[in-house]
Amino acid sequence: MAVCLLLLAGAALLLVNDFGRMQKLNKRLDLAIHGRKDGAAEASKPEGSMLVRAVSSFGMFIARSGLLSRKTLTEMTATLEGAGFRGGRGLGLFVGAKILLFFLLPIVFYLTLKNFMPGALGLCLKLGGGAVAGMLLPEMIATNIRTRHLEQVERGVPDALDMLVICADAGLALEAGIARVAQEISLLNPDLAQELTQTSRELQIGADMRSVMTSLGERTGLEVLKRLATTLIQSLQFGTPLTQALRSLSAELRAEALIRFEEKAGKLPTLMTLPMIVFILPCVFLIVGGPAVINVLAVLNHH
Incomplete structure (x- = not known):
């Protein structure tokens, strides 16, 4: 087992240089699209720790080797893109983490629970449970991140529509308006800004408007x-007015959000019933009936 881990770590380290070249190419593309200032700012950001880069490079090596089917890679990529991870680094990190945790967690489980359930059955349960947990843990984390990412994106759409209406009224084209909204909303809602930025980049490279919006x-x-x-x-x-359509859609989304809030508020009395019975009613019974019980016990002890 230790020899396999060493071989995997060595293969990952050998692929770090390839990952570095990929990062440099991405920076040059960003520099060509956004200009010298944005490219320099992007270049000043740290590329991540050596461990993350090694795991990502190892995962990309596995993904390109053909060991995983195209359908599996497509599903993983869709999950990661929905979580906000773009490019090969997210896929490589996901695949590499699943494989490394598949081998590491059984060892951790065995060393942690060494004195618990000794014997062959306990050993099989520890190793098997660790392997299953190692395979499922990255997917659970990615799914959780995806859910929170989509919630943030959905929450910020009405505000983005209002800003897009302002940009359209100011005379900006749709492509420039999306780019401006993505820039302005980046501090308020980074998740939505990331989606709009990708859409803006697809429009800048000359992609069809319909295909980009459908994507x-x-x-x-x-x-x-x-x-x-x-x-x-x-x-x-x-040829319908763009601002009118966006205003109507924004009003519909805000009305639907208000309806959802009202539904949640209507469920509060039902949700509060069980905590009231468990935590509040016993205290009320003690306060109301406590003195009477004490008086009865005092009378009984007196007699």
């Missing part, structure tokens, strides 16, 4: 962004 909805899987894509496509196809 925005399919990439996230959110019904809100699918409706936004449909609204923009219909506005461009039939």
Whole structure:
């Protein structure tokens, strides 16, 4: 087992240089798209620790080796893109973490629970449980990150629509308006800004507007962004006023959000019933009936 781990670590370290070249290429593309200032700022950011880079490079080596099917890689990529991880680094880190944890967690389980359930059965349970946990843990973390990412994106869509309406009223084209909204909303909602930035980059390289907007909805899987894509496509196809369509969609989204809040508020009395019975009613019974019980016990002891 130790020899296998050493071989895996050595292969990962050998691939760090390839990962570094990939990072430099991405920086040059960002520099060409956004200009010297943004490229320099991006270049000043740290690339991550050596361990993260090694695990990512090892995962990319496994992904490119053909050991995993194309369908599996597509599903992993979709999950990671939905969680906000773009490019090969996220996929490599995901695959590398699953494989390394598959070998490391059984050892950790065995050393931690060494005195618990000795014997062959206990050893099988520890090693098997560690292997299963190592395979499922990265996917659970990625799914959790994806869920929170999509919640943040959905929460910020009405505000982004209002800002896009302002940009359209100011005379900006749709491509420039999306880029401006992504820039302005980056501090308020970084997750939505990331999705809009990718959409803006796809528009800048000359992709078709319909395909880009459709990709925005399919990439996230959110019904809100699918409706936004449909609204923009219909506005461009039939020539309807863009600002009017965006205002109507923003009003609908805010009304739906208000309805959801009202539904949650209506469920509060039902949700509070069990805590009230468990925590509040016993205290009320003690306060109300406690003195009477004490008096009865005092009378009984007197007699």
